[in-house]
Amino acid sequence: MSRNDVLVTVDWVQDNLGTPGLVFVEVDEDTSAYDGGHLEGAVKLDWKQDLQDPLRRDYLDKTAFEALLSSRGIGNDDTVVLYGGNNNWFAAYAYWYFKIYGHRDVKLMDGGRKKWELDGRPLSKDAVARPATQYVASEPDLSIRAFRDEVVAAIGSKNLVDVRSPDEFSGKILAPAHLPQEQSQRAGHVPTAINIPWSKAANEDGTFKSDEQLAALYGEQGFDDSRETIAYCRIGERSSHTWFVLSELLGKKNVKNYDGSWVEYGSLVGVPIEK
Amino acid sequence: MCGAPKQGGALAGIDLNTQTVIQGQVWHDGAPVAGAYVRLLDGTDEFTAEVVTSPEGEFRFFAAPGTWKVRSLAPVGKGERVLDAEVGLNETTIVID
Numbered sequence: 001m002s003r004n005d006v007l008v009t010v011d012w013v014q015d016n017l018g019t020p021g022l023v024f025v026e027v028d029e030d031t032s033a034y035d036g037g038h039l040e041g042a043v044k045l046d047w048k049q050d051l052q053d054p055l056r057r058d059y060l061d062k063t064a065f066e067a068l069l070s071s072r073g074i075g076n077d078d079t080v081v082l083y084g085g086n087n088n089w090f091a092a093y094a095y096w097y098f099k100i101y102g103h104r105d106v107k108l109m110d111g112g113r114k115k116w117e118l119d120g121r122p123l124s125k126d127a128v129a130r131p132a133t134q135y136v137a138s139e140p141d142l143s144i145r146a147f148r149d150e151v152v153a154a155i156g157s158k159n160l161v162d163v164r165s166p167d168e169f170s171g172k173i174l175a176p177a178h179l180p181q182e183q184s185q186r187a188g189h190v191p192t193a194i195n196i197p198w199s200k201a202a203n204e205d206g207t208f209k210s211d212e213q214l215a216a217l218y219g220e221q222g223f224d225d226s227r228e229t230i231a232y233c234r235i236g237e238r239s240s241h242t243w244f245v246l247s248e249l250l251g252k253k254n255v256k257n258y259d260g261s262w263v264e265y266g267s268l269v270g271v272p273i274e275k
Numbered sequence: 276m277c278g279a280p281k282q283g284g285a286l287a288g289i290d291l292n293t294q295t296v297i298q299g300q301v302w303h304d305g306a307p308v309a310g311a312y313v314r315l316l317d318g319t320d321e322f323t324a325e326v327v328t329s330p331e332g333e334f335r336f337f338a339a340p341g342t343w344k345v346r347s348l349a350p351v352g353k354g355e356r357v358l359d360a361e362v363g364l365n366e367t368t369i370v371i372d
Contacts, residue, residue, distance in 0.1 A: 033327075087325065114312060120350050165323045167339065177315050177324035177336045181294060199322035204348060 003211060006095075006248045007110050008081060014121060017041055023074050023130070026113070027051075027084040027094040033113065037123030039083070043072045043130060047090045047237070051097060059259070065101050066135045073130025076104065083109035083116070086237075087206040089198075093240040095248075096257055100145060102138025108244065114206040144247070146230045146256035148264055151190060152271055159229040160193035163242040164262070168234070169195040171275040175234060185266030188275035190232070196221045198238040201245045214245055225252065232258040232265070282326055283333030291363045298335040298364070300328070301347045301354070303371040307332025311349035313369070318342045345369055 008016075016022055017040045024042035026034045034044040045051060050068055053060055060068065074080060080103060084091035091108055098106045109116075116123075146154075154160055167173045171187030189195070200217055201209055208214070223229075229246060231239040236259030243257040258265075265271065289296060297315065301308040313334040314325040318341060326334050334345075338360055346355040347369045354371040 085327070117310065118312070118348065118350055165317065166319065166321050167317050167323060172341075173323075173337075173339050175337075177297075177338045178326045179324075180289065180337045181339070197321060 002251070003249055006107050006244075007208065008107050009110055010115050010119060010121065013039065013081065013083075013109050013116075021078055022081060023072075023078045024081050024083070024109075025072070025074070025094070027082055027090045028086075028113075029090055030085065033085050035125075037125055038128075039116070040122070040124045040126070041128055042083075043074075043128050045072070045094060047093065051094065057260075057264075059097060059100070062101065062137045062139065065097075066137050069135035069137075070133045073133055074135060075133040076136060079105040079107065081107050081109055083112045085113045087114060087199075087202055087241070088112035089237040089241055092244045093237040093259075096144065096240045096243055100140050100142075102141060111205055111207040118205055143254075144243070144256055146232075146258040146260075148258075148260050148268060150256075151230055151232070151258055151260075151265060154228075154230050155190060155272065156192045157227070159223055159227045160190050161223070161229060161231045161239075161242060161246075162189045162193040162195050163198040163231055163233045163239050164189075164195070165197050165199070166195060168262075169193075176238075183263075183266075185263060186273055187266070188273040189262075190265060191272050191274040193232075193274075194222050196223070196242070198233070198241045201242060208245065208249065211249060214250055218246070218250070228254040228256075230256050230258050232261040234262045235259070236261045282329040282335055283331055284329075286364070293362065295338045295340055295360050295362050296335060296364050297338050297343060297345065297358070297360050297367065298333065299345070299367040299369065300332040301334065301349065301369045301371065302332065303349070303351045303354075308347070308349050308351065308371065311347050311371075313345060313347045316344040316346060320344065347371060 029047045082091040174183040233239040247255040301311045311328045352371045354369045
């Protein structure tokens, strides 16, 4: 696995729109972005409406994921290229999700919607309909997903990478600052976690930094290559961005995303918290 | 949750006794800039959040008291503003030259 296997440039995408076997998928929390203009032929996945279980706090089970992808016209043999707003946070979450269910070929568009828009590239408002498929998912691959007990057990023994902003890590604020600061969970971070904000891995236009820059970044911040790793943020989407960097771009082994993240950990009774 | 909430509009439902709201507009060439990317940086210049401006060029953040930098990135150029925020409403305008 290397950068060229998992990341495509906006130039490449623009040249390949409409190519059979390629499906472009926009993943956002705010679907008004897609509705206001999307890549020609791209289908939409709504992070909340489509990708979360409507009742429990969890992602979709295998059957529901199969139904979702079938309805969007995504086949097992298609190459899926994901992109989205928020510097690709939710697209990276979807990438991780597609890997959980074993999709063979999935990539991110480097820079996402932001890079595309800043370059002034064309967007389409045309409705997109793809013929339904019969998608078959694999059993979930839990080797890339961490649960709460694993996080508690990892204190002092694994790389715990808190990818939130320094002010969230220190407990000064409880959520990214585009959201109201009213949350029920306690403020702070998991003891022994190192704070390497997701944003340090990205350029201002939303593209990923070079492999050399990324390798240097984690090395300087105390990332220990001999240990297993768990990344977390507030709800698991920014940590998907870092999971992508560590696992897919840098090829580090045994990296998990803790999608329960601070909203879960900061609400647990009796677990240790550092501030 | 972590997506981009609608920018601008009324402050109804926002408790200005507890929230530190930083909001304003991005301007260029005498007009508001829609669809500009605006990021909030903390006192050490580290990224804290980013939103996309509304059709009226508006942005809004929920921060904490302290010094912040608001930086805008748009196809027409860049602009930034440093401000000291307090609990309540803190308004600012970013001009892209």
